[in-house]
Amino acid sequence: MSSLSLQGLRRTYSATVAVDRVDLDMAQGELVALLGPSGCGKTTTLRMVAGFVLPSAGRVLIGGQDVSRAPPYARDTGMVFQGYALFPHMTVADNVGFGLEMRRVGRAERATRIAEALRLVRLDGLAERRPAQLSGGQQQRVALARALVVNPSVFLLDEPLSNLDARLRAEVRVEIRALQQRLGLTTLFVTHDQEEALTMADRLVVMDRGRVRQTGSPEELYERPDNLFVASFLGRCNIFRGTVERPGRLRAGTAALPCDGGAPGERSALVVRPERVAIVPGEAGEGGLPGRVGLVTYLGGLTDWHIDTPAGPVLVTRPTPAEGDALRRLSPGAPVRLDWTEAAGRLLADDEHTADKHRQGDPR
Amino acid sequence: MPLLLLPAALLVCVMMMAPMVLLFRYSLNLYSPTQLMVEALSPANYLNAVRDPYYRDVLGTTLWVALLCTLLALAAGFPAGYALARMRGRWKAWLTLLTIFPLMVGNVVRAAGWMTLLGNTGMLNAALRGLGLVGEPVQIMYTTGAVVIGIVTVVLPYMILTLASVIESIPRSVEEAAANMGARPFTVFRRVVFPLSLPGVVAGSALVFILCMNAYATPVLLGGSQFKMMAPAVYDQFVRTTNWPFGAALAFILLFVTLGLTMAGSALLQRRYRG
Ligand SMILES: Nc1ncnc2c1ncn2[C@@H]1O[C@H](COP(=O)(O)OP(=O)(O)O)[C@@H](O)[C@H]1O
Numbered sequence: 001m002s003s004l005s006l007q008g009l010r011r012t013y014s015a016t017v018a019v020d021r022v023d024l025d026m027a028q029g030e031l032v033a034l035l036g037p038s039g040c041g042k043t044t045t046l047r048m049v050a051g052f053v054l055p056s057a058g059r060v061l062i063g064g065q066d067v068s069r070a071p072p073y074a075r076d077t078g079m080v081f082q083g084y085a086l087f088p089h090m091t092v093a094d095n096v097g098f099g100l101e102m103r104r105v106g107r108a109e110r111a112t113r114i115a116e117a118l119r120l121v122r123l124d125g126l127a128e129r130r131p132a133q134l135s136g137g138q139q140q141r142v143a144l145a146r147a148l149v150v151n152p153s154v155f156l157l158d159e160p161l162s163n164l165d166a167r168l169r170a171e172v173r174v175e176i177r178a179l180q181q182r183l184g185l186t187t188l189f190v191t192h193d194q195e196e197a198l199t200m201a202d203r204l205v206v207m208d209r210g211r212v213r214q215t216g217s218p219e220e221l222y223e224r225p226d227n228l229f230v231a232s233f234l235g236r237c238n239i240f241r242g243t244v245e246r247p248g249r250l251r252a253g254t255a256a257l258p259c260d261g262g263a264p265g266e267r268s269a270l271v272v273r274p275e276r277v278a279i280v281p282g283e284a285g286e287g288g289l290p291g292r293v294g295l296v297t298y299l300g301g302l303t304d305w306h307i308d309t310p311a312g313p314v315l316v317t318r319p320t321p322a323e324g325d326a327l328r329r330l331s332p333g334a335p336v337r338l339d340w341t342e343a344a345g346r347l348l349a350d351d352e353h354t355a356d357k358h359r360q361g362d363p364r
Numbered sequence: 365m366p367l368l369l370l371p372a373a374l375l376v377c378v379m380m381m382a383p384m385v386l387l388f389r390y391s392l393n394l395y396s397p398t399q400l401m402v403e404a405l406s407p408a409n410y411l412n413a414v415r416d417p418y419y420r421d422v423l424g425t426t427l428w429v430a431l432l433c434t435l436l437a438l439a440a441g442f443p444a445g446y447a448l449a450r451m452r453g454r455w456k457a458w459l460t461l462l463t464i465f466p467l468m469v470g471n472v473v474r475a476a477g478w479m480t481l482l483g484n485t486g487m488l489n490a491a492l493r494g495l496g497l498v499g500e501p502v503q504i505m506y507t508t509g510a511v512v513i514g515i516v517t518v519v520l521p522y523m524i525l526t527l528a529s530v531i532e533s534i535p536r537s538v539e540e541a542a543a544n545m546g547a548r549p550f551t552v553f554r555r556v557v558f559p560l561s562l563p564g565v566v567a568g569s570a571l572v573f574i575l576c577m578n579a580y581a582t583p584v585l586l587g588g589s590q591f592k593m594m595a596p597a598v599y600d601q602f603v604r605t606t607n608w609p610f611g612a613a614l615a616f617i618l619l620f621v622t623l624g625l626t627m628a629g630s631a632l633l634q635r636r637y638r639g
C-alpha cells in the first residue's frame with residue numbers, strides 16, 4: 001500500500017487544464033520532487049493533495065484511503081507554504097503548537113513536542129518571539145517545525161526555498177533532507193529549481209503543461225531522459241537533429257555522430273551532455289566532429305568550451321586542465337576535434353517546441 | 365509631507381475646531397427666558413443635565429440603542445465583509461458598489477421609505493392583512509425595533525467596507541495553514557481570521573458606534589415623538605426652546621460619552637485579543 005497515491009489526477013479551470021492525468025505512487029519515507037517550469041501545474045497538484053483544490057477527475061489516496069473529497073482539516077498533511085503563512089499574531093511556540101492543539105494533545109505533551117520540534121530546526125530560545133521578529137530563514141524553519149511537529153502522513157512543501165538567499169538555500173536544503181530522512185516522512189516537494197530537485201529527491205516527477213513527462217530517480221532522468229523536454233530541462237545538453245544512418249550513427253549535415261542505437265532512416269534528435277564530450281586540440285585524427293573554439297569560460301574547477309562545428313554550436317564542459325596542458329592554451333579560433341562514446345549519445349524522438357527553447361539552456 | 369497636510373489641517377481648524385470652541389464657551393453661559401443667553405462661567409448646565417432623570421433616560425436610551433446597533437452591524441457585517449474581501453474579479457467591483465449604494469440615499473429619504481413600508485397602513489401590514497395572517501395592523505413604526513433596524517441599515521455599509529479592507533490584507537494562505545493543521549472552518553475563524561481582523565473590528569465598531577450615538581433623522585422619523593435620543597434632544601434645545609447654553613452642554617456630554625466609550629471599548633478589545 002502506497003503512502004500517497006495520485007491516480008489520474010486532473011484539474012481544469014474553465015478552458016485551462018492546470019493538471020492532467022497525473023499518476024504517482026509514493027512509498028513511506030520517500031521524498032519526491034515535482035519539477036517543472038512555472039505554470040506547469042505543480043502547485044495545483046500539491047494543493048489537491050492538501051485539499052485546497054478539488055480534482056476535476058482522478059483520486060488522491062493517503063495511506064490507502066480515498067481523500068479526494070475530504071476537507072483539508074481531515075487529511076493529516078503537513079504543508080510548508082511558499083510564503084510560510086505563519087500566524088502573525090501568535091508566538092513561535094503557539095505557531096508550532098497549533099496543529100497539536102487541533103489534535104487535542106494535552107498541554108504538557110504539547111510543550112515537550114514544541115520544544116523538541118524547535119530544537120530540531122535549531123530555533124530553541126526563540127519560542128516566545130513573534131514571526132515578525134524573525135529573519136526569513138528563521139521564519140522558514142518555524143514553518144517547517146509547525147508542519148513536522150504533528151508527524152503528518154504526508155509532508156508537503158511548495159517551493160520552500162524560493163524566498164531564501166543563495167547561501168541559506170543550500171544550507172536549508174541539506175537540513176530539510178536530513179530532517180525528512182530522520183523522521184521518515186513521506187514528502188512531496190515542489191520546485192522549479194532542477195538543482196534543488198536533483199540533490200534532494202529520491203525520485204523526480206518532471207511536469208510540463210499539466211502533464212507528467214517522466215518519473216524516476218535523479219540519475220535515471222539525467223542519464224536516460226525519455227524525451228527532449230526532460231533532457232533539456234534537467235541540466236545542460238547538446239541537441240543534434242538528423243537521420244539515423246545505421247545503428248550507432250546519426251547523420252546531421254556533413255557530420256556522422258555517435259549515438260546509442262536507432263533504426264536506419266529514422267528522423268531523430270541526439271542528446272549529448274557537455275561533460276560527456278571529449279575534446280582534442282588540433283585538426284589531425286579520424287572520426288569525431290571537427291570544430292573551432294569560440295568562447296571559453298573558466299569556472300574554476302570546470303571550464304566551458306563553446307565549439308562551432310558543422311553540426312552547430314556544441315558546448316563542452318570538462319574539469320579545468322592543469323596549467324601547461326594543451327587544452328588550457330586553446331584560444332578562440334583554434335581547431336579541435338570532439339568525440340563521445342555511442343552510449344553517451346542518447347537518441348530521442350524529435351519533439352520540436354520544447355527543444356529549441358531549452359537548447360543548451362543554462363540551468364539557472 | 366507637512367505641506368500636504370496643510371489644506372486638511374486648515375479646514376479642520378476653521379470648520380470644526382472654531383465652532384466647537386464657541387459651542388463649549390456657550391455651554392458655560394446661562395439661559396434667561398428674556399435675554400436667551402447670559403455671559404457666565406458656570407457648570408450649571410452640565411449639572412442640570414446630569415441631575416435631570418429625563419436626560420439621564422435619553423442618554424441611557426441613546427447608549428443602548430447605539431451599542432445594540434453596533435453589535436448587530438458587526439454580526440451582520442462580518443460575514444459580508446469577509447465574503448467581499450475574498451471575492452475576486454468583476455463580482456467584487458459590483459458588490460462593493462452595491463454595498464455603498466444605500467449611502468447614496470439620504471437618511472431622511474430612507475426613513476421615509478421605511479415609513480411607507482412599515483407603517484400601520486404600509487405595505488408590510490397590507491400584505492399581512494391581505495394574507496389574513498393578522499386582523500389588526502402590527503405596530504412596527506414608532507417602536508425601538510424600527511429605530512434599531514433603521515439605524516443598522518444606515519451604518520452597515522461602513523462596517524462592511526471597513527472590515528473588508530482589513531480582511532483583504534490577511535493572506536489566504538494563513539487561513540489555509542490553519543485548516544492544514546486540522547482546524548475546522550469555525551476554528552479558523554475564531555483563532556486566525558477574527559484576531560487578525562481585530563483592527564478592522566475596532567475601527568468599524570468605533571466608526572459605527574459614533575454614527576449611532578449621533579443618529580438624528582432615523583430616531584426622529586421612525587421613533588416618533590415619544591422616542592428620544594441625544595442628537596434630537598440637542599436639536600430641540602437649540603431650535604424649539606432656544607436654550608443654547610443647555611443644548612451646548614448636552615452636545616458636549618454626548619461628545620465626551622461617545623469619545624470615552626469608543627476609546628475604552630477599543631482598548632479593551634485590543635488587549636483582550638492580542639496574542
Ligand atoms: N485558481 C485558478 N484559477 C485559474 N487558473 C489557475 C488557478 N490556479 C492555477 N491556475 C492555472 O493553472 C496552471 C498551473 O498553475 P500552478 O499549479 O500554480 O503552476 P506552478 O505551481 O507549476 O507554477 C497555470 O496556467 C495557472 O494559470
Ligand SMILES: [Mg+2]
Pocket residue numbers: 042043044
Ligand atoms: Mg507554484
